[in-house]
Amino acid sequence: MAHYHPPYSRRPLTLRDVSEASGVSEMTVSRVLRNRTDVSAATRDKVLSAAKRLGYVPNKIAGALASQRVNLVAVIIPSLSNMVFPEVLRGISDGLQDTALQPVFGVTEYSAEREESVLYEMLSWRPSGVILAGLEHSDAARAMLVNSGIPIVEIMDVDGAAIDSVVGISHRAAGRQMAAAILTAGYRRIGFLGTKMPDDHRARKRLEGFNEVLSKAGVSLIDAEYYAGGSALLKGREMTQAILSRTPDLDFLYYSNDMIGAGGLLWCLEHGIDVPGKLGLAGFNGVELLDGLPIRLATMDACRRQIGSRAASIVAAATADTGGGVRIELTPKLDPGATIRLG
Amino acid sequence: MAHYHPPYSRRPLTLRDVSEASGVSEMTVSRVLRNRTDVSAATRDKVLSAAKRLGYVPNKIAGALASQRVNLVAVIIPSLSNMVFPEVLRGISDGLQDTALQPVFGVTEYSAEREESVLYEMLSWRPSGVILAGLEHSDAARAMLVNSGIPIVEIMDVDGAAIDSVVGISHRAAGRQMAAAILTAGYRRIGFLGTKMPDDHRARKRLEGFNEVLSKAGVSLIDAEYYAGGSALLKGREMTQAILSRTPDLDFLYYSNDMIGAGGLLWCLEHGIDVPGKLGLAGFNGVELLDGLPIRLATMDACRRQIGSRAASIVAAATADTGGGVRIELTPKLDPGATIRLG
DNA sequence: GTGAAAGCGCTAACAC
């Protein structure tokens, strides 16, 4: 049902068109359009009005090729499916606010292979920097990053060797801290509920840290449930029901993220389970959504927004060629909410 | 705490480097790297191994300038704060899957001014097409779109005049349909809860359609609550409490989105309110999160993913220069859930 | 099947 077919492929205007329309040389037109100060007010006005009248939009491709500068920062994240990465993106936007840099996003769906191809694609546009999640990359991706000659910031996680700069939290330490809090509160029969994602290295590290502290206390996970895809809130609900009917004497459920934790919490409340008396619950991330639940779920803030803005600042500084090779470890705080009893 | 300062600004490799390393002319290297078939297998292997060994990443800036082709689709959306746009983005990714096109995202935060500057910025990269939310744009933005000479797809909303192609639903009709369902169910004392966003035209149109049907039935909104920012789930909870304590005899609450509707629903359930007997509730969007609530909130699916993939297909087709100027109106279906009683 | 030359639209560098 075509209703009108516009002339795609109209030739875009060039500097030359503005030059002719204003009677000013291309070079000076270029100066005006780049807000350079060494142009007389009269010339500037002539150019600006001609450009506006014609509807000229500069060609950054040509500009970038000529100047060898591209004001783009490649940002590569695993997913948009939960609230965690959009918030990192907002942090990045904030951090880039007062610079000429613009973020460009790519998504990997937690696949190293896709990360590699997205990275290749983005690097081919010669961005001013790269911000990407995690420290685990394919060899080829790592090589591209090392060879790129631009600032690289790996974010979210600090447990491992960074290529250049890194901003994040220690997920292993976060897992340990939560385990310690749970043990201190007196819980001993602990179940784990999480995603079936072998490539979510941060979730894996949290669980490793968690298990480590449990082991030292002679405790180990009694049962576990995993899911993939679907509504996390619903999955949390379903998995909670499943694990509790299979292993009714659990006294704590550790969820790998807040969304499934929230689903579990709602299920428990509906079923009159004494939380946190008989059963404690905890998630991870500190998502805003938790504010709207009947009672607060214990969680740990992953410092998402802050990570984004710090990473952006590092790229901005490195581009303005201050510094480089920075390591920033943020410390998430544990929020016991109302789902962990006092120890 | 710098731990290592890599040599930013290493000169990236060029075709010439690969040419010299492989002993093949630049032109033929270029052919191989673009997967052209008119190259002998022997030459191809030489080139490929040299390129891989060196870690060559092509410069798309130069390529785009020379070929006058850019495989980028500019995607401009209002926000990443709720689940609606990320899902549109996923639809777009899907729709672009089997093409050479790559989406690039920009966010406006519901500001026409920011839309204009994001658009300007993106058009300056000469993308192959633009997908943007809504039909309302500044005059300057509209002029840029019209003059761009590339396929433009306005998405989400079909209530108004499109520049080129359009894919969406009628929000006015959606509002009308919900009002009709509510009236049919026998509710008469209706309250509205929504965002304080004058520039969210789709929410506005839904409310207009809603009021229109109410008026015709001699009914009008009894009370309203507005919010801006913060956790939508929490705001839904707070606004529900506020509106019901101010106007206790309301028998229906119409929320402008599912998130605040979910917050309201949770609040009502906790306070033992008979839903949908004494009080009916409805939201909008059909977000996945609703699947995890104790009872289903009435809502309307905004067809987000489908809109994204259809829009992407239009751009892909127009680029391959089939068609153009397409209008697709999808029909959202009303899901009465368990929060509207049978009429 | 391969190579040489020209040029995409802009900006750096320098001359005036």
Next chain:
DNA sequence: GTGTTAGCGCTTTCAC
């Protein structure tokens, strides 16, 4: 303050 010249790293075109 303004103009001229020479590329940026590719791809197009055409010759071989």
